């Protein structure tokens with residue numbers, strides 16, 4: 221009896237510890253993530269169906285194993301392989317399910333062969349931060365034409381515009397577009413002015429005055445922009461002739477001695493150009509052939525719908541920064557996806573960055589005074605002492621912010637500086 225009693229207790233002990241081990245196993249973060257992924261795939265009907273033997277339908281689901289789930293202190297990384305025939309778009313269409321399962325801080329990436337999906341689910345959102353000159357200079361170093369994106373969950377992102385030409389920035393009023401442009405252009409002008417000529421159009425007349433005297437040209441009127449673009453197109457044609465003459469395909473292939481600088485045209489408040497047909501057709505031309513010729517565009521506006529921006533131009537603006545959108549429809553107009561409408565009004569400078577996948581990002585906050593201080597040494601560097609006095613007296617001692625805009629006056633008209 222004693223022996224039997226003992227074995228019952230023993231058996232209970234074994235079952236108990238097995239049960240405990242099982243409970244511990246199922247609550248392992250890896251297993252929780254696997255279960256969530258499984259249910260997202262099933263609930264989203266994410267499968268490819270094929271006809272099997274005797275007309276039976278076989279469902280092929282994305283595949284993954286334990287080693288495709290990685291748990292880190294600040295994030296969970298998940299990846300899975302699509303069956304051939306299941307298009308990545310089908311996954312993107314069901315993105316909301318992934319958000320429901322894994323939280324709001326997700327980053328989606330796709331392998332080049334479009335078979336493997338990578339999803340990173342972060343525990344915390346990216347915080348606002350100030351422009352840090354040293355850190356950004358370090359990030360921009362060695363990049364031929366560095367565009368500062370800002371902080372993503374994986375840290376500061378800076379990309380090369382030569383490889384990813386033409387940027388579209390959208391977002392409702394007050395969402396952070398102009399501050400982002402300020403930071404992008406200030407970085408370019410302070411880090412690689414010797415490699416790029418910057419042409420700016422500030423149709424709202426509030427932002428780009430700080431670049432006067434450093435950028436090649438700063439204009440505020442559509443007419444002046446048209447003249448500016450004519451020059452850019454001419455320059456582009458000259459580069460094209462040069463490439464033809466040397467039998468080369470890309471500006472970077474030209475010998476250094478004869479290689480022209482890159483050209484960047486940045487336009488804030490693009491919507492004000494909507495009726496300017498000539499300007500539009502030149503921008504379209506630049507967006508179509510500019511890449512190989514080293515001519516790039518950054519266009520910023522609230523809503524890039526077809527009444528404002530032609531389809532060809534929009535399609536050629538392959539990199540997108542979508543700041544807060546007022547509706548999912550507006551977000552989709554910018555990035556073919558609704559995320560930008562989930563950004564809250566108070567989340568200034570937050571946006572969805574679309575370049576080989578989608579990521580939430582936070583733009584650095586670069587205050588006007590800080591941008592001016594950074595730019596100042598570059599402004600006077602190439603002008604003679606005489607010019608400094610001259611220009612100061614005539615052009616620069618203008619109070620920018622409080623300056624009433626006089627339609628007749630063209631103090632910020634075309635200002636050209638020879639480098």
Ligand SMILES: Nc1ncnc2c1ncn2[C@@H]1O[C@H](COP(=O)(O)OP(=O)(O)OP(=O)(O)O)[C@@H](O)[C@H]1O
Pocket residue numbers: 348349391392393394395396397398399400522568569570582583584585586
């Ligand atoms: N990266 C940022 N970090 C923190 N605050 C920001 C950031 N960007 C913008 N802001 C805040 O939001 C305000 C509006 O930004 P900004 O002028 O860039 O908006 P906008 O999108 O250009 O608006 P509009 O379409 O009206 O020109 C700024 O004055 C600043 O206070």
Ligand SMILES: [Mg+2]
Pocket residue numbers: 397398399488
């Ligand atoms: Mg603005």
